[in-house]
Amino acid sequence: MDLIYFLIDFILHIDVHLAELVAEYGVWVYAILFLILFCETGLVVTPFLPGDSLLFVAGALASLETNDLNVHMMVVLMLIAAIVGDAVNYTIGRLFGEKLFSNPNSKIFRRSYLDKTHQFYEKHGGKTIILARFVPIVRTFAPFVAGMGHM
Secondary structure, three states, X not given: OHHXXXXXXXXXXXXXXXXXHHHHHOOHHHHHHHHHHHHXXXXXXXXXXXXXXXXXXXXXXXXXXXXXXXXXHHHHHHHHHHHHHHHHHHHXXXXXXXXXXXXXXXXXXXXXXXXXXXXXXXXXXXXXXXXHOOOXXXXXXXXXXXXXXXX
C-alpha cells in the first residue's frame, strides 16, 4: 500500500521530484516527461497529470547550466508528445466515443449531451480546438469529443 501512496505522490508532485530525477537518471528524464505529457493529452482518463507545472519546472531546470537537459530537445519532444497525444485522443474518441452513448439509461453519457456538444463544435469548432490547448482539463477532453463528433 505504501508503494501506491508513493506513486500517487510522485505523479502528482513530479515537479518537486524533477531535480532529483535529472540528477539520478539524466537523459531518461526526457522519456519520463514525454510519457507524462503524452498521457495527459492522449488518454482521456489522465487529465489530473501536472502537465503545465511540469513543463514550467522542466524548462527552468533545462535552462540551468548545472544539469544535462537540453532545452531545445525538450521543446521538440514535448511538442511531439502533445501533438501525438491529441491525435491518439481524437482517434480514441472517434473509435469508441459513440459506444459510450449507446446506453439510454446512463446518467453521465447522455445522447442530448453529445448532440449539444456536436452543435457547439459545428458553430465554434476551430476556435474550440485552439483555445482548449490553454485550458488544463478541457485540453484532455476536446480532442476526444471532436473525435466522437467525427470533426
